[in-house]
Amino acid sequence: MEIEVLRIGQRLVRDDRVTTHVALVARAFGASKILMTEVNPEIRDTISGVNQTWGGDFKVEIIDGWRQALAEKKRDGYAVAHLSMYGEKIGDVQERMGAEERLLVVVGAEKVPREVYDEADYNVAAGSQPHSEVSALAVLLDRIQQGAQFERGFAGAKRRIVPSGSGKNVEQNC
């Protein structure tokens, strides 16, 4: 399954750290790329540093506008899942989403234009209370891949965690 994330509506500076967390979650939970219109160079630096240490080639792609990006991805056969606390309960659609070959997950910041709801194949909620785009993305990716984040390889990693109940166990230069 190929997963990409489209970040929309983020406000520069104010949302930078949250956007960084969205990007880190996308990477850690199996997406291959995050698309966004504007980006603080720090966000790219953080992700590129994480790739160098922890492996993989997760990409940050700068786009001209989300409308165009959404249309392109749909033409390329991506199903579109828009995360919203107003959406359907994730439990009701996760199986169908997990069976898609290509999925574009749209993650908004504040208000999301009506058009996004209309364009999406899934308007889906990780919870029906205000929470966070970071948590919503993680719960969605965790559920549709059934915890595959632990099994995924990150090629070229300098450090790799060996899960441990008592402390830090890290393999170097693996």
Place this chain on the structure above:
Amino acid sequence: MEIEVLRIGQRLVRDDRVTTHVALVARAFGASKILMTEVNPEIRDTISGVNQTWGGDFKVEIIDGWRQALAEKKRDGYAVAHLSMYGEKIGDVQERMGAEERLLVVVGAEKVPREVYDEADYNVAAGSQPHSEVSALAVLLDRIQQGAQFERGFAGAKRRIVPSGSGKNVEQNC
């Protein structure tokens, strides 16, 4: 099951928005309280505003220090789950955690003192790659309660979402 969250190591200003998201996730996914040592008044205002609109009585409690809070909670019979990307795979312990009567989830920011690893009953990871304390908390709470966030009542809500695949459906003054 009674769940509380202990936030440690957050840096004022720099981590404020992330800490707000941690608190919102705690509330939305069924914890009753978040404990922290320092707090930007904005965080309390945000949570209190969310309670007023969306219901429930999620609490932000200011503590003198995390060591003392941790010791007290242990005396009160809380099992301690420390979220860390170095921890055990969540799939290996979620059933055991879900069976606890009282659970204190410790959510760190940057470096977490060794002592926390030692004091915890569970050192548990939502993924073995760098991601976010917001996502880690959400995945943990989602898994150990098996999606109960959609079934929970929030008393006194002025607004309540009716999950919908196509847009926003909100009941007012319910």
